[in-house]
Amino acid sequence: MTQPGPRGRYGGRTAAERRAERRERLMTAGLELFGTAGYAASTVGQICREANLSTRQYYEEFADRxxxxxxxxxxxxxxxxxxxxxxxxxxxxxxxxxxxxxxxxxxxxxxxxxxxxxxxxxxxxxxxxxxxxxxxxxxxxxxxxxxxxxxxxxxxxxxxxxxxxxxxxxxxxxxxxxxxxxxxxxxxxxxxxxxxxxxxxxxxxxxx
Missing domain, CATH: 1.10.357.10 (Tetracycline Repressor, domain 2)
Known part of the structure; x- marks a missing residue:
């Protein structure tokens, strides 16, 4: 199992780097779904599946859709x-x-x-x-x-x-x-x- 490294690193990345990467994945998923299916037809669950992240991780970055x-x-x-x-x-x-x-x-x-x-x-x-x-x-x-x-x-x-x-x-x-x-x-x-x-x-x- 990967162990946390020095100065809060985990898997070679800091917590800030991991969070930035998650945010970028959600932004990419949002662009894809809002720009194809449309905002009204895109749920938080669908966005999370597109980004391969959990809803908990979503709400750590964004308050709502x-x-x-x-x-x-x-x-x-x-x-x-x-x-x-x-x-x-x-x-x-x-x-x-x-x-x-x-x-x-x-x-x-x-x-x-x-x-x-x-x-x-x-x-x-x-x-x-x-x-x-x-x-x-x-x-x-x-x-x-x-x-x-x-x-x-x-x-x-x-x-x-x-x-x-x-x-x-x-x-x-x-x-x-x-x-x-x-x-x-x-x-x-x-x-x-x-x-x-x-x-x-x-x-x-x-x-x-």
């Missing part, structure tokens, strides 16, 4: 926000329209190339509960702020009029989420590149 859904959703958004921030940095000095198009491309690729991620980000997260809706809207607000920051560079460079773009940014994020939600939910969906091109046209219209 909503907590796991939020964690998976946050992970998708965190990766997308990091990718968009990197795109904005890498396209510094280019025309605003090209910077927006590049940001949209990496946003769509990060969130929607894997249909499971798209389903979590745009379909399964919507309308779950008041608490989840509050979290979703707070995440949306952060995307609006990021869009405003990008547009502010266009103001500084004299590419677009100097005005308040908060409402335009909100309208754009709403349009982007709605378009990708519809794209994700349509069985005979168009190529993702078509959705990206449509997003670019919407952004051009909003910025004039």
């Amino acid at each position: 909503e907590a796991l859904l939020i964690a998976v959703y946050d992970h998708v958004n965190a990766e997308a926000q990091a990718a968009v921030a990197e795109s904005v940095k890498n396209t510094h000095g280019e025309p605003l329209t090209e910077r927006i198009k590049a940001a949209l491309t990496v946003y769509a690729l990060t969130t929607a190339t894997d249909l499971r991620r798209a389903k979590v980000a745009y379909v399964e997260i919507v309308g779950v509960s008041p608490g989840v809706e509050e979290h979703r809207m707070a995440t949306r607000a952060r995307w609006v702020e990021l869009m405003q920051a990008l547009l502010s560079t266009g103001i500084a460079d004299g590419e677009i009029p100097d005005r308040d773009y908060r409402l335009a940014s909100s309208a754009y994020i709403g349009a982007a989420n709605g378009l990708l939600q519809d794209w994700c939910a349509t069985p005979d969906r168009a190529p993702l590149a078509d959705a990206v091109a449509e997003l670019a046209r919407i952004s051009a219209a909003l910025t004039g």
Whole structure:
């Protein structure tokens, strides 16, 4: 039988490492089930079987199913926000329209190339509960702020009029989420590149 090692190690890993590995397995199982069968059809028991863990181990990491859904959703958004921030940095000095198009491309690729991620980000997260809706809207607000920051560079460079773009940014994020939600939910969906091109046209219209 494997014996605990020094400094709380067991099987060569610390308790923190084992817990992180369990959490990762639950996150992977949540993405798989929420992104295929759907949130409403996925029970904690099914998630645990998918992760090959016990329900006791599940509740050591997550208070309930909503907590796991939020964690998976946050992970998708965190990766997308990091990718968009990197795109904005890498396209510094280019025309605003090209910077927006590049940001949209990496946003769509990060969130929607894997249909499971798209389903979590745009379909399964919507309308779950008041608490989840509050979290979703707070995440949306952060995307609006990021869009405003990008547009502010266009103001500084004299590419677009100097005005308040908060409402335009909100309208754009709403349009982007709605378009990708519809794209994700349509069985005979168009190529993702078509959705990206449509997003670019919407952004051009909003910025004039």
